[in-house]
Amino acid sequence: MKRSMVLRVLLFSVSNAPSTWDHVASHSVYLHGWSHGGAPRRVPPRDDKECERRRKTLDWQQGPSQRCPRCDEKPGAGVCPSPGSLVEFVKLFDRAVVICRGVACVRHKFGYWPGNLDLDVLDVDEFNKDLASRSHPWVARALGIFASSSTKSHWAKVTRHRVLSLLTHLSAVLASRARNHSNVLVLESDVRPVEKHALSAELVPEIGNLLRSRSWEILRPSGYYYDFSNYRFRKLKNRTCPVECLCRRWGNTSRVCVVAAGCKIKNTELYAVQRKAYPVFEKMQARALSRLAEINNVASLPNQSEADETILARFDKDAFPWIDLAIPTTFNSVLIVPQIVVQQTKQGDVKTPERFFKSY
Numbered sequence: 599m600k601r602s603m604v605l606r607v608l609l610f611s612v613s614n615a616p617s618t619w620d621h622v623a624s625h626s627v628y629l630h631g632w633s634h635g636g637a638p639r640r641v642p643p644r645d646d647k648e649c650e651r652r653r654k655t656l657d658w659q660q661g662p663s664q665r666c667p668r669c670d671e672k673p674g675a676g677v678c679p680s681p682g683s684l685v686e687f688v689k690l691f692d693r694a695v696v697i698c699r700g701v702a703c704v705r706h707k708f709g710y711w712p713g714n715l716d717l718d719v720l721d722v723d724e725f726n727k728d729l730a731s732r733s734h735p736w737v738a739r740a741l742g743i744f745a746s747s748s749t750k751s752h753w754a755k756v757t758r759h760r761v762l763s764l765l766t767h768l769s770a771v772l773a774s775r776a777r778n779h780s781n782v783l784v785l786e787s788d789v790r791p792v793e794k795h796a797l798s799a800e801l802v803p804e805i806g807n808l809l810r811s812r813s814w815e816i817l818r819p820s821g822y823y824y825d826f827s828n829y830r831f832r833k834l835k836n837r838t839c840p841v842e843c844l845c846r847r848w849g850n851t852s853r854v855c856v857v858a859a860g861c862k863i864k865n866t867e868l869y870a871v872q873r874k875a876y877p878v879f880e881k882m883q884a885r886a887l888s889r890l891a892e893i894n895n896v897a898s899l900p901n902q903s904e905a906d907e908t909i910l911a912r913f914d915k916d917a918f919p920w921i922d923l924a925i926p927t928t929f930n931s932v933l934i935v936p937q938i939v940v941q942q943t944k945q946g947d948v949k950t951p952e953r954f955f956k957s958y
Contacts, residue, residue, distance in 0.1 A: 644710050646680045653677045667705040670788035670942035678710065678790060683797045684938065685715055687819070690806045691870055692779035695770045698787030699723055706787065717785075720770050726762060733890070734897040740909035757910045760920055767866060767921045768883040775876040781809070783870045788942040789820075795936045795948075801851060805934070808849045809872075814856075816925060817870040819934040823950035824862035848932055853955075856932050863931065864922045865947070868939045875929060882924065889917035 642665050649666035658676040662668045669678035688694050695718040696706045703719050711717065730738035742758050767784065774782035797805070809817065823843075843863075845855035857863070871879065893912045896902065925931070935955040940948050 642709065643713060644680070649677050649680065653679075664709055667709050668942075669790040671702050672943070675942055678705070678942075679793050681711060681791055682793070683799065683802055684791050685712060686799075686802045687797055687805070687938070688715060688717075688783060688785075690802070690809060691781050691783040693718060693774050693777070693781075694783040694785065695720055695773065696785045696787060697722065697766055697770055702787040706785075718773070720766065720773075722762070722766055725766055725769065729762075729765065734894045736897045736904065737890075737894055737909055740906040751907075754906065754910055757913055760915075761913045761918045763866075764882075764886060764918055764921045764924075768879055768886070771871050771879045772876065772883060774871075775873075775880070780873045781870055784866070784868070786867050786941070789867050789939045790942045790945065792936070792938055792940050792948055795938050797853075797934075797938055801853065804849065804851060805854060808854065812848070813874070814872050814930075814932050815875040816872070816929040817932045817934070818863065818865075818868075818925075819870075820865055820868040820937040820939045821863040821933065821950075822865045822944070822947045823953070824864060826950040826953040845933060845935075853936075854932065854934055856930060859926065859928055859930055861926055861931070862923070863926045863933070865941070866922045866925070867941050869925065878928060882919075885917050889914070 644667070645665050652661040652663065652666050653676065658674050661677040662675070666677045668675035694716075696703070697720050698706060699722040703721050706717055706719060726741075726743045729741075730743040733741075733743075741761060742754075743762075770784050771782055840861070843857055843861035845857045848854045848856045889912075893909065896912070897904070897909065936952045937948065
């Protein structure tokens, strides 16, 4: 049994019903007044003054509301800071796409960004559902897509995340290639603005001018600077930047610099891809889908019955690399430092670009 592995790019409006609710705890401010699986009512736009009051006077349990959402639909997240100048930054790009899941998509369509900001939404649940429909049932089960898997180990969980995250990000980028966009900005759903490092009103258009007038491949306004973590920074010789991470100023502002491929700056919370990099993403996708087709073919052999671990072991890192490592390894990166956003659950990562900023 052979199955076509041509993946459709699933960009859909969250005005349709979120696809999966069972992974969302009842704390979500977006579930109030909705039936599970029912279409959400329209959420009122964010009120910055009200949200600031709630952040200062209410605790993390009482603060979030539909008008003042969390950055991530998890207990303890509190009210998300205002997007501020991040809005104008997003507008610098031909298209912006948010990668999210189920109810986590809602704040990016309603209640957080201003109404004049047009974002595409790629719901991971819908993407995975399409992937499962084009995969052998055993492969879909091994990947944990809408099927019960007997493998609950940490290794299996990490492998699934590596594979599915790669395919999702590649599709998010290449949708813009198909639409002939000159660039695309990719955001993950739990993005949190770093208020103290927000771009000034003057710097946003300056960055826009640089992007239009200079050659670039990848822009990274967010990152986990591996060598500048608490543990590794103490071991850096003279606490200076490693040679492979030397960052050369890009333009007239000290906050923008370019680093050669090879510097280990992880994180895909927010990044932009320029048209000249699209062919590399296409090759990555073609290699992954070719390997996935091979894995499906093996699963389709007569009398073939394998454990999930055996199937997952075929998803090698050559064909399915970590996307947050593949990008800095493959491309020169234009960096904005210190970073302007951070992952909600990893706010301590902000310290790594702050140290990096002082070193270059």
